Amino acid sequence: xxxxxxxxxxxxxxxxxxxxxxxxxxxxxxxxxxxxxxxxxxxxxxxxxxxxxxxxxxxxxxxxxxxxxxxxxxxxxxxxxxxxxxxxxxxxxxxxxxxxxxxxxxxxxxxxxxxxxxxxxxxxxxxxxxxxxxxxxxxxxxxxxxxxxxxxxxxxxxxxxxxxxxxxxxxxxxxxxxxxxxxxxxxxxxxxxxxxxxxxxxxxxxxxxxxxxxxxxxxxxxxxxxxxxxxxxxxxxxxxxxxxxxxxxxxxxxxxxxxxxxxxxxxxxxxxxxxxxxxxxxxxxxxxxxxxxxxxxxxxxxxxxxxxxxxxxxxxxxxxxxxxxxxxxxxxxxxxxxxxxxxxxxxxxxxxxxxxxxxxxxxxxxxxxxxxxxxxxxxxxxxxxxxxxxxxxxxxxxxxxxxxxxxxxxxxxxxxxxxxxxxxxxxxxxxxxxxxxxxxxxxxxxxxxxxxxxxxxxxxxxxxxxxxxxxxxxxxxxxxx
Amino acid sequence: xxxxxxxxxxxxxxxxxxxxxxxxxxxxxxxxxxxxxxxxxxxxxxxxxxxxxxxxxxxxxxxxxxxxxxxxxxxxxxxxxxxxxxxxxxxxxxxxxxxxxxxxxxxxxxxxxxxxxxxxxxxxxxxxxxxxxxxxxxxxxxxxxxxxxxxxxxxxxxxxxxxxxxxxxxxxxxxxxxxxxxxxxxxxxxxxxxxxxxxxxxxxxxxxxxxxxxxxxxxxxxxxxxxxxxxxxxxxxxxxxxxxxxxxxxxxxxxxxxxxxxxxxxxxxxxxxxxxxxxxxxxxxxxxxxxxxxxxxxxxxx
Numbered sequence: 017x018x019x020x021x022x023x024x025x026x027x028x029x030x031x032x033x034x035x036x037x038x039x040x041x042x043x044x045x046x047x048x049x050x051x052x053x054x055x056x057x058x059x060x061x062x063x064x065x066x067x068x069x070x071x072x073x074x075x076x077x078x079x080x081x082x083x084x085x086x087x088x089x090x091x092x093x094x095x096x097x098x099x100x101x102x103x104x105x106x107x108x109x110x111x112x113x114x115x116x117x118x119x120x121x122x123x124x125x126x127x128x129x130x131x132x133x134x135x136x137x138x139x140x141x142x143x144x145x146x147x148x149x150x151x152x153x154x155x156x157x158x159x160x161x162x163x164x165x166x167x168x169x170x171x172x173x174x175x176x177x178x179x180x181x182x183x184x185x186x187x188x189x190x191x192x193x194x195x196x197x198x199x200x201x202x203x204x205x206x207x208x209x210x211x212x213x214x215x216x217x218x219x220x221x222x223x224x225x226x227x228x229x230x231x232x233x234x235x236x237x238x239x240x241x242x243x244x245x246x247x248x249x250x251x252x253x254x255x256x257x258x259x260x261x262x263x264x265x266x267x268x269x270x271x272x273x274x275x276x277x278x279x280x281x282x283x284x285x286x287x288x289x290x291x292x293x294x295x296x297x298x299x300x301x302x303x304x305x306x307x308x309x310x311x312x313x314x315x316x317x318x319x320x321x322x323x324x325x326x327x328x329x330x331x332x333x334x335x336x337x338x339x340x341x342x343x344x345x346x347x348x349x350x351x352x353x354x355x356x357x358x359x360x361x362x363x364x365x366x367x368x369x370x371x372x373x374x375x376x377x378x379x380x381x382x383x384x385x386x387x388x389x390x391x392x393x394x395x396x397x398x399x400x401x402x403x404x405x406x407x408x409x410x411x412x413x414x415x416x417x418x419x420x421x422x423x424x425x426x427x428x429x430x431x432x433x434x435x436x437x438x439x440x441x442x443x444x445x446x447x448x449x450x451x452x453x454x455x456x457x458x459x460x461x462x463x464x465x466x467x468x469x470x471x472x473x474x475x476x477x478x479x480x481x482x483x484x485x486x487x488x489x490x491x492x493x494x495x496x497x
Numbered sequence: 498x499x500x501x502x503x504x505x506x507x508x509x510x511x512x513x514x515x516x517x518x519x520x521x522x523x524x525x526x527x528x529x530x531x532x533x534x535x536x537x538x539x540x541x542x543x544x545x546x547x548x549x550x551x552x553x554x555x556x557x558x559x560x561x562x563x564x565x566x567x568x569x570x571x572x573x574x575x576x577x578x579x580x581x582x583x584x585x586x587x588x589x590x591x592x593x594x595x596x597x598x599x600x601x602x603x604x605x606x607x608x609x610x611x612x613x614x615x616x617x618x619x620x621x622x623x624x625x626x627x628x629x630x631x632x633x634x635x636x637x638x639x640x641x642x643x644x645x646x647x648x649x650x651x652x653x654x655x656x657x658x659x660x661x662x663x664x665x666x667x668x669x670x671x672x673x674x675x676x677x678x679x680x681x682x683x684x685x686x687x688x689x690x691x692x693x694x695x696x697x698x699x700x701x702x703x704x705x706x707x708x709x710x711x712x713x714x715x716x717x718x719x720x721x722x723x724x725x726x727x728x729x730x731x732x733x734x735x736x737x738x739x740x741x742x743x744x745x746x747x748x749x750x751x752x753x754x755x756x757x758x759x760x761x762x763x764x765x766x767x768x769x770x771x772x773x774x775x776x777x778x779x780x781x782x783x784x785x786x787x788x789x790x791x792x793x794x795x796x797x798x799x
Contacts, residue, residue: 097584101599
């Protein structure tokens with residue numbers, strides 16, 4: 017029997033209590049997710065807290081189990097009995113990886129297959145997506161835990177190390193954000209939407225993987241704890257820097273993936289901005305440019321995914337704005353400017369430059385009738401139930417969120433009813449979204465005279481348009497109570 | 498197979514800015530029962546951890562069984578047994594499971610010998626290590642380190658905290674199986690090792706102060722007492738090997754650290770022609786070390 021198997025057996029014997037607990041959590045996870053995917057009609061409006069809770073507990077169980085198995089032969093320190101025994105480092109590492117594979121990945125895969133089958137999505141074609149989910153869970157949850165386990169002596173130190181890294185990352189990210197942008201409304205790093213963010217997500221995840229692999233190999237090969245910890249810190253810094261990658265680099269990837277000649281003729285025409293009389297205190301000042309699209313091919317729509325703008329005055333102060341609001345083509349494009357900058361620029365003639373990153377897409381819509389299950393593209397199933405004036409929609413989908421965002425349309429003056437539009441994209445860069453369960457559920461609703469629709473947008477082209485104009489910002493608006 | 502199992506040359510180790518080892522040189526001959534002694538905190542454990550590739554040296558190096566210590570890994574340890582006072586054992590294992598777990602790691606593992614050691618040490622096979630006394634744990638560690646007949650056994654302060662009975666059993670078990678094995682043992686307590694060590698090295702102030710066979714060491718140290726009718730003043734050409742001289746009205750006493758009967762007596766007669774009587778008394782090992790330690794401290798102070 018190879019040394020790896022021998023160590024694996026020893027670990028399984030040593031950690032049988034922990035393994036039993038994680039197995040129980042796995043069963044609870046399966047049960048809760050099967051239940052969450054098929055709620056009773058009265059449960060449609062309540063998200064399953066139990067499913068969420070079991071996911072969190074399962075992840076905690078994995079962290080503990082991985083830490084415990086690695087710490088059976090802890091790498092830092094100079095008192096462990098095993099360091100002067102004939103352990104081969106490759107065999108030891110293989111034993112630990114085998115343990116994770118056998119007691120974390122394999123049970124999760126089985127759990128996912130059971131959840132998928134129970135939701136009516138059992139199909140061999142789903143296997144590659146399930147393997148992708150295993151890959152992402154390993155990459156995002158298990159590999160960092162493994163790497164942190166390799167540079168710590170016990171679970172308490174692992175938790176402290178993780179807290180230290182997260183705290184350091186937050187302050188580094190916040191500091192960089194303040195340095196680069198000066199101001200962002202939410203106070204958090206803006207990562208961007210799925211379509212815009214996938215190149216960055218890929219880089220971040222690959223950096224995480226590279227860092228974790230480096231730390232683990234360094235430790236198992238030569239027990240270079242200080243160097244491995246440093247590698248972890250450097251990886252984290254690189255990941256944070258990745259979050260601040262120039263948007264142009266990321267958008268170039270999208271423009272390469274989505275390239276369609278018919279987008280060439282699409283243009284954007286914007287007029288001088290308007291500013292509300294009163295604005296909320298905490299959000300800076302919204303500056304709305306009435307804009308329209310021209311030459312959009314029939315049957316297709318254009319949508320601003322991300323917009324970035326610079327306001328230049330005599331003092332060359334910059335504002336920075338992001339929007340994902342779908343008001344174009346007949347609405348306006350909104351930018352946010354921090355209050356101090358606005359105060360300095362108001363009333364002056366200033367140069368305004370904006371770059372709009374736009375998708376050309378083909379939309380399709382499905383009504384969701386009340387009281388029955390509607391089958392939708394991508395395996396989605398949606399149920400609408402009405403109780404009094406309240407309309408509730410519940411959707412279930414394999415491998416991806418049933419929808420990405422909801423647009424609420426209020427009733428208009430012409431007597432048209434309001435609507436809640438569940439918007440999804442036909443394209444996802446990833447075979448499956450990141451989650452533990454392959455069955456995704458979501459619910460929403462609206463009140464009164466309101467129809468619920470499902471809208472799928474198929475991205476056809478990604479392109480940019482630049483706007484240059486001289487503007488005069490209106491006086492500083494009052495703070496809304 | 499004639500080369501020394503342990504060779505250390507110019508070994509230095511600093512912990513941050515604090516030097517612990519300052520150019521340590523040492524050779525342990527094959528088959529020796531070699532004791533590294535010295536006060537607490539002088540670097541005995543650090544030396545052993547460098548030998549075992551648990552710590553890395555700042556400079557210099559060491560060879561274990563012909564292998565650079567910093568390359569010592571994996572199967573090399575199948576030829577070495579290591580037991581340390583502060584070693585963390587897998588507490589959840591029973592004694593029997595520890596031995597059966599370690600067995601596949603060692604091609605030369607002798608199951609009969611392991612059983613014999615368990616029996617000799619009175620180890621309760623089905624009891625978990627965490628439920629054993631310190632002495633029992635050390636004996637379990639030793640049993641697990643002797644069962645494959647290692648070429649080299651390295652023991653770091655193995656007797657600390659052991660009661661006399663456990664210590665004797667430990668030593669007995671060790672000595673009975675020391676044939677064809679080199680044993681390197683560190684201790685701060687001479688009484689632990691003077692009864693069985695064949696070689697001894699004294700580590701102090703980051704360096705080996707001396708290293709030699711125990712018999713030779715005992716032979717070359719003598720307490721010399723010279724009686725006079727009236728003791729003369731100490732001569733100006735006092736030999737450096739005559740340590741800690743004391744003088745009273747009719748007596749001069751010192752420790753000769755290079756005693757050879759004929760030569761020493763001739764030197765005494767040359768310096769003290771009026772001596773009435775000269776006696777040379779062998780010294781216990783403890784006194785030899787105290788003498789050497791005092792000399793080293795004076796040298797450092799000077």
